[in-house]
């Protein structure tokens with residue numbers, strides 16, 4: 185169990201200096217107890233207090249990294265049960281599995297398919313994160329051969345799935361330098377698997393037959409001094425997985441250390457539609473990693489979209505940078521559109537400007553990522569801010585005319601904007617979908 189706010193408070197300097205960003209030492213202690221502040225925020229804490237509070241100030245779910253380089257997968261550091269309490273920190277890693285009973289060409293072909301699962305959505309690139317190689321054959325040599333194909337054909341970090349320490353050792357001789365996830369240790373093989381994990385400094389899955397067994401194995405591995413762990417409760421049926429994932433997160437937040445690690449889940453449903461539904465439940469409910477067999481984009485895109493929605497920070501709308509965007513190859517006669525920097529708004533407008541087939545400039549005003557009418561109602565999409573953008577963005581150097589098109593929903597801004605900016609304001613349609621026909625009828629720079 186974690187320390188209470190008062191227990192933490194006793195160890196603090198009690199100067200109320202505010203250097204930690206909290207008004208008093210007591211407020212800081214309470215925030216730490218709730219997992220919302222870290223001891224490193226207090227620059228004056230003594231070494232003795234650091235030692236006493238070390239465990240309490242560590243995040244309830246440890247940070248674990250898999251792989252190396254730019255595709256490294258980072259999991260953990262979670263502090264809440266519900267996203268709206270703060271936010272979820274690290275998105276579920278999506279792993280697609282290959283089996284060592286498949287022939288070499290089929291394994292390479294599936295990996296090629298996995299590598300192609302890259303999607304551009306509202307201006308961000310989203311993709312799967314890991315390739316899981318499964319020792320389905322039970323043979324060490326076949327496993328090593330499949331791992332070799334994976335190493336040679338993908339940049340994604342690997343999950344090596346075998347409970348045979350001998351087979352794992354051979355696989356690690358091939359893939360160990362890439363810090364794969366070793367999957368993994370159980371009640372009988374944990375000593376050998378932990379030794380391998382230590383040797384390669386690679387993260388290790390600890391698996392239990394149920395939650396009690398998982399806690400016991402996790403404790404034993406921690407007692408061996410290894411803490412780069414990922415938890416597998418052994419459950420494979422969706423209702424059991426959901427119950428276990430929830431219990432693991434709850435206990436982790438109560439600082440039950442054996443459960444203070446990210447988790448891994450496996451989708452085993454043979455019905456392909458139900459498999460995607462199961463995976464979506466695991467993504468929604470705390471899975472650090474979800475391992476699936478399918479590499480079909482029609483299965484993966486919905487999961488990636490769901491993950492995007494769950495793992496965005498609810499306190500921060502998705503926004504695009506406030507700068508000049510060129511659609512097509514606009515010249516000095518091209519129309520200039522004003523909008524807001526809420527991603528959804530910007531991408532609606534960008535799509536419709538593109539559909540008009542008339543190259544143009546779009547200027548999304550920084551409204552802290554909120555929409556046109558919300559921005560206007562909140563005083564963040566004003567004639568003053570639009571004028572500032574027209575004057576400071578450099579758009580005046582790019583076009584020879586001085587006409588600007590604003591969204592029809594904020595027609596009310598036009599008079600003041602024209603007065604402040606000196607630009608001729610054209611009120612566009614309410615919906616950006618109307619831009620192509622609006623241009624045909626009204627645009628003549």
Ligand code: B12
Nearest residue numbers: 501523529554555556557558561562590591612613615616
């Ligand atoms: Co609000 N909100 N909201 N809101 N909100 C609404 C905008 C609305 C209309 C609801 C209502 O009362 N009917 C009112 C505004 C009324 C008004 O004044 N006209 C409203 C209000 C009052 C508020 C609050 C002031 C409430 C309050 O606190 N009292 C606050 C203000 C926020 C603040 O920071 N203080 C508020 C808060 C919110 C939250 C909950 C935060 C979210 C904002 C999320 C976000 O924007 N990131 C919110 C939402 C979601 C909405 C809602 C339901 C949808 C807005 C949205 O996302 N639209 C609307 C209702 C509605 O609009 N039907 C109310 C989708 C985007 C894509 O639309 O930006 O308008 P859009 O873009 C379209 C068009 O404008 C046009 O095309 C786009 C696609 O169709 N377009 C064009 C865009 N750019 C351009 C450019 C050109 C050149 C052209 C031609 C066209």
